[in-house]
Amino acid sequence: MQSKLKKVFSSKEGVLFVIFVLIFILMSILSPHKFLSNYNIQSLAYQLPEFGILSLSMMLIIMTGGINLSLTFTATLSMIVGGLAMSSSFESTGMAFLSVLIGVVIMLLVSAVLGMFNGLVVSYIGVTPMLATLGASTLFEGISLNITKGGAISGFPFMFLNIGNSAILGIPVPMIIFIVVLVYMWILLEKSRMGAAIVMIGCNPKVAEYSGIRVKKILFQTYIISGILAGIAGIIMASRYNSAKESYGSSYLLQSVAASVLGGTNISGGEGKVLGTLLAAMILQIISSGLNIFGLNRYLTNVLMGFILILVLAINFITDYLKKNK
Amino acid sequence: MFKKLRKVKELPLIIVLVVISIFIAIVNPSFLTVENFLDLLKSNLVLAMMALGMLLILLTGGIDVSAASVITAVNVILGQTLMHVTQNILFAIVVACAAGIIMGLINGLLISMLKIPPIVATLGTMSMILGIVLYTTNGNWITGIPQNFIDFGRIVILPRTLADGRVIGIPIQVVFLIPIIVLTWFVLRHTVIGRGIYAMGGNIESAERMGFKTKRIIIFVYSLEGFIIGLSAVAHTSIMRQVDPNAFLGFEMQVIAAVVLGGASTLGGYGSVLGTLIGVSIFSVINNGMILMRIPTFWQKIAVGLIIISSISVDMIQKQKEEKMKVCVDVEGEELYAV
Numbered sequence: 176m177q178s179k180l181k182k183v184f185s186s187k188e189g190v191l192f193v194i195f196v197l198i199f200i201l202m203s204i205l206s207p208h209k210f211l212s213n214y215n216i217q218s219l220a221y222q223l224p225e226f227g228i229l230s231l232s233m234m235l236i237i238m239t240g241g242i243n244l245s246l247t248f249t250a251t252l253s254m255i256v257g258g259l260a261m262s263s264s265f266e267s268t269g270m271a272f273l274s275v276l277i278g279v280v281i282m283l284l285v286s287a288v289l290g291m292f293n294g295l296v297v298s299y300i301g302v303t304p305m306l307a308t309l310g311a312s313t314l315f316e317g318i319s320l321n322i323t324k325g326g327a328i329s330g331f332p333f334m335f336l337n338i339g340n341s342a343i344l345g346i347p348v349p350m351i352i353f354i355v356v357l358v359y360m361w362i363l364l365e366k367s368r369m370g371a372a373i374v375m376i377g378c379n380p381k382v383a384e385y386s387g388i389r390v391k392k393i394l395f396q397t398y399i400i401s402g403i404l405a406g407i408a409g410i411i412m413a414s415r416y417n418s419a420k421e422s423y424g425s426s427y428l429l430q431s432v433a434a435s436v437l438g439g440t441n442i443s444g445g446e447g448k449v450l451g452t453l454l455a456a457m458i459l460q461i462i463s464s465g466l467n468i469f470g471l472n473r474y475l476t477n478v479l480m481g482f483i484l485i486l487v488l489a490i491n492f493i494t495d496y497l498k499k500n501k
Numbered sequence: 502m503f504k505k506l507r508k509v510k511e512l513p514l515i516i517v518l519v520v521i522s523i524f525i526a527i528v529n530p531s532f533l534t535v536e537n538f539l540d541l542l543k544s545n546l547v548l549a550m551m552a553l554g555m556l557l558i559l560l561t562g563g564i565d566v567s568a569a570s571v572i573t574a575v576n577v578i579l580g581q582t583l584m585h586v587t588q589n590i591l592f593a594i595v596v597a598c599a600a601g602i603i604m605g606l607i608n609g610l611l612i613s614m615l616k617i618p619p620i621v622a623t624l625g626t627m628s629m630i631l632g633i634v635l636y637t638t639n640g641n642w643i644t645g646i647p648q649n650f651i652d653f654g655r656i657v658i659l660p661r662t663l664a665d666g667r668v669i670g671i672p673i674q675v676v677f678l679i680p681i682i683v684l685t686w687f688v689l690r691h692t693v694i695g696r697g698i699y700a701m702g703g704n705i706e707s708a709e710r711m712g713f714k715t716k717r718i719i720i721f722v723y724s725l726e727g728f729i730i731g732l733s734a735v736a737h738t739s740i741m742r743q744v745d746p747n748a749f750l751g752f753e754m755q756v757i758a759a760v761v762l763g764g765a766s767t768l769g770g771y772g773s774v775l776g777t778l779i780g781v782s783i784f785s786v787i788n789n790g791m792i793l794m795r796i797p798t799f800w801q802k803i804a805v806g807l808i809i810i811s812s813i814s815v816d817m818i819q820k821q822k823e824e825k826m827k828v829c830v831d832v833e834g835e836e837l838y839a840v
Contacts, residue, residue, distance in 0.1 A: 242620070244754075300814045301821065305564075305767045307810060309754060314806025320799040429566075429624050442618040474636035481628030488617045488625075 187439040191454040198458060202465040209468045217347070219464055221339070224353035225411045227456045229427050230434035231360050232404035234452045237435050238364075239397050240377045240444025241297060241304025247428045248315035249289045249402050250409035251421045255319050255328055257282030257410075258419035262330035271332035278335065282413075283406050289315060290402015291395070298394035319421035327420040331413070339414030349411045356407065361449045363400075373397060377444030433484050434459055514764060514779045517812065518786065525790035532793050536669055543672045545785035547572075547737045549778060550678055551756045552763070553685045554729035556777045557722045559760055560689070562702045562769025563612065563619035565723070567627035568730060569752035571604045574634045575734035580643040580744040588647045598731035604630065605727020609720035627753075634746055643744035654739030674736040681729055686774045688725070694718060702769025758809050759784045764816075783808075 202210045209215060229246060236243040243249075261278025265271065289311070296307040322328075341348055364370035372393045375383040384390045413419045436442055437458070438451030459480065466476045525532045551568055558565045579597045587593065604626070611622040657670030689695040697718045700708035709715050738744060757767075763780020765772025787808060791801045 296810060296814060301817045302810070302813050303767050306758075306761050306813055309758060309761075310806050310809035310813070312754075312806070313758070313802050313809065317799060317802025317804075317806055320802060321797075324799065429628070432621070432624060436618075436621050442621055472636055474632045477632030478629045478636070479632075481625040481630075481632065484628070485611060485617065485622065485625040488621060489611075489615045492615045492617070 188448060188450050188454060191438065191451060191458065195454055195458050195461070198461055198465070202461060202468075206465075206468055210465055215464065215468065219460060220347045220350050221415065222464065223457065223460050224347075224349035225408045225415070225424065226427055226430065226434070226460060227353050227453060228356050228404055228408040228411070229424070230431040230438075230452050230456045231356060231449065232401045232408070233431040234435040234438065234440050234447050234449075235360070235364075235373070235397060235404070236304065236401050237432070237440050237442060238373055238377045238444055238447040239304075239394060240380065241394075242308065242432065243293065243398075243401055244305065244308040244428065245289070245293060245312035245315055246308075246401070246405050246431060247424045248312045248319065248421065249286055249293075249405040250412065251419065251423050251425075252289060252315045252319045253282045253286035253406045254409035254413040254419040254423070255322050255421065256285045258328040258331065258413055259322065261332070261335065262328060265332045266330065271334045274332050275335045278331070279338075279410060282410050283403060286402045286406020286409065287399055288402075290399040290405070293402065294395035294398030297398060298391040316421055323419075323421060327418040329418040331417060336414055336417055339411050339416075349415070352407060352411065356404065357449060357453060364447070364449060369393060369396070374445055377441070377446070379445075430459060430480070433480070437484065437487055511764065511773070511776045511779055513816075514762075514776060514783065518779055518783050521783065521786055521790065525786065525793060529790075529793040532790060536663075537789070537793075539669055539671065541785055541789050543674065543740060544789075545781060546672070546674050546678050547733045547740075548756065548759060548785065549781045550681050550729055550733040550736065551752075552759045552777050552781050553681055553774065554726035554733075555756050555760050556763075556765055556772050556774065557685060557688075557698065558619070558726055559757075559765045559767055560698050560702045560769055560772050561719060561722055562705065563719070563722075564757065564767060565608065565623045565726060566620060566753050566757075567604075567608060567623040567630060568726070568756055569749040570627045570631040570634065571601060571727065571730050572734050572737065572752075573746055573749050574604065574630050575600045575731050576738055576744045576748075577634055577638055577643065577746065579734055579738050580646060583647050583650055584643070584645060588649055590650055590653055593650070594732070594735050597735050598728050601727040601729070601731025601734065602724050603727070605723040605725070605730070606720065608727075609723030612723065613716040613719040638744075638746045640746055642746075646738065646742055646744075650739060651742050654742060672740070674740060677732045677736045681732065682774060682778070685729075689774060694721060698722060699770060702766075702771070755784070758805075762809060762812060 229250065233243060233246055257278045257280075260281045261274050264277050265274035268274065293308055293311050296302050296311070297304050300307075338348055338352075343351060364373065372383065372388045375386070375388055376390055376393060380390050408424070409419075412423050416423060434455040435447065435452055436455075438448065438453070438455035440447035440452065462480065462483070463476055466479065467473065471479075522532070531537060551572065555565060555568060575597050578600045579593055582593050582596045586596075608619075608623055608626055611617050611626070612619050615622075617625075654673065656673040657668065658673065658675070660668050660670040662668050689698065697708060697713035697715070700711060700713055701715055701718060705715055737748075741748070759781045760772065760777050761767060761780070762783055763772070763776035763778070765777065765780075784805075787804065788801065791804060796804075
């Protein structure tokens with residue numbers, strides 16, 4: 176029993192969990208009335224899913240040895256196109272349910288197509304992921320700006336707002352979506368053959384190719400999944416903000432890389448855990464919201480986030496170094 | 502002559518640049534005026550300098566996403582130094598370079614000593630540096646740069662008076678750009694460190710076995726990039742005559758894109774000074790051309806994105822074709838490759 180516990184707490188996820196609990200306790204002690212308030216816990220539960228889903232999407236791509244810099248613009252472009260369809264169909268027909276359905280389906284479709292585009296360029300043409308997605312991010316941003324002309328798309332039916340703002344049996348709807356995504360990702364990476372293939376591609380694509388894995392096909396599919404996940408995050412964001420704009424969530428881009436890396440994902444691929452990324456996203460989220468409650472300047476919050484990222488990696492390096500020397 | 506030309510690796514890039522230029526010149530002849538060319542030079546000088554710095558980093562197989570934050574920070578430090586410490590331009594330049602070097606050094610130490618992957622390390626420093634800059638300035642512009650510095654920024658070399666009385670000439674800021682071009686070219690072409698930089702980008706372990714001190718090279722490269730960014734900040738501030746803490750938001754991606762357009766690989770080992778300069782030129786000619794052709798700004802991003810993706814894709818497809826054309830011949834156990 177004791178050795179089992181020891182094993183749990185010496186794993187990367189265990190350490191992250193301990194850090195999470197410590198920060199949570201620290202925040203609660205420092206500000207018991209505000210941080211532990213029902214309102215704050217609620218708002219945390221509504222904010223976490225969009226960031227968490229984007230982080231998982233980023234993690235998936237990083238595991239293949241790539242990076243997806245077009246992640247947030249995939250989310251916003253799909254929400255803009257879908258949002259436009261939704262609001263115009265609502266305006267012309269007045270049928271709320273139908274419009275929401277059309278909007279959501281289009282958002283998911285567009286995000287899948289954008290993912291497909293990235294996948295095509297990366298896997299079949301063979302462009303380095305960083306460049307392909309960098310170009311794609313400029314492209315997607317440009318298309319979004321062209322549609323919105325710099326403004327925001329609004330006029331969604333009231334029903335659509337339920338996705339991001341209501342709760343079923345006391346559990347926020349975004350949280351339910353997030354849990355479904357988490358379970359899906361866990362099954363994909365830990366239990367499916369595709370997950371094993373992703374890990375192998377991340378370790379060494381050539382070896383994977385020679386061991387009979389269709390590297391191009393798997394990569395292509397991975398980018399589509401990443402795109403759809405971004406689309407789901409986009410739906411939640413559009414619903415929470417009751418509008419669609421190209422700049423929504425742009426700060427999540429680099430934060431999602433940070434969450435993946437903090438969660439133990441190897442930036443050069445081949446390694447990654449759903450649980451680790453979830454815990455890392457939770458840590459980043461409570462830090463930013465906790466510091467916000469203390470009234471710390473939001474710029475200083477950025478400073479602290481950067482510091483934590485580097486600190487954790489430095490600690491990782493030192494513990495690895497000590498282990499090796501033993 | 503033609504055979505020699507065909508060996509120049511940057512030839513396809515040059516052709517792209519020429520084709521785009523001809524196209525723009527046909528649509529709007531004012532593209533080919535000396536005035537427009539000088540404008541182009543002035544507005545893309547900083548991009549060119551930072552791209553050369555980034556080239557060094559990409560060649561080692563690293564990446565620096567903190568570049569834009571570093572130049573913002575140096576701009577602020579430079580502005581404050583000029584306003585509150587001294588009006589001596591030379592002193593201010595030294596301060597700016599020192600600030601750049603220190604920030605580059607921090608990146609280099611994190612990457613070489615703590616073995617933090619470059620993209621993550623610079624992501625962290627980016628977040629920290631930008632946070633500190635925005636906290637101290639509150640996002641406000643710094644205006645009121647001393648007049649002598651503004652006058653310095655307005656100096657033109659080889660002035661020529663136009664018919665309408667305006668004076669045009671080569672902007673003084675090229676005195677920063679040209680030494681940087683020569684410096685990076687010299688380092689990459691004629692020094693042992695330069696060999697090491699290319700070797701590292703190819704394969705870091707073999708570079709180490711060959712005897713290159715890769716840790717020292719990393720620290721040197723990031724510091725040198727910091728120095729270049731410091732000078733870029735001086736050039737930028739002297740052109741803009743004020744400091745806007747938000748001016749460089751997302752600029753790091755533009756810099757990386759320009760370098761990559763110039764044929765450098767983000768995986769390291771490939772890239773040249775000439776290629777990078779051509780990449781920057783293509784980038785700036787497109788941006789300038791779209792303004793001259795009166796294309797709405799929203800379309801410009803789409804065009805830039807498409808150009809990045811398509812040019813790299815074409816390059817990739819060509820490389821794959823070349824690979825396929827290589828025939829592997831096995832002669833008495835020795836593998837020979839014939840093209």
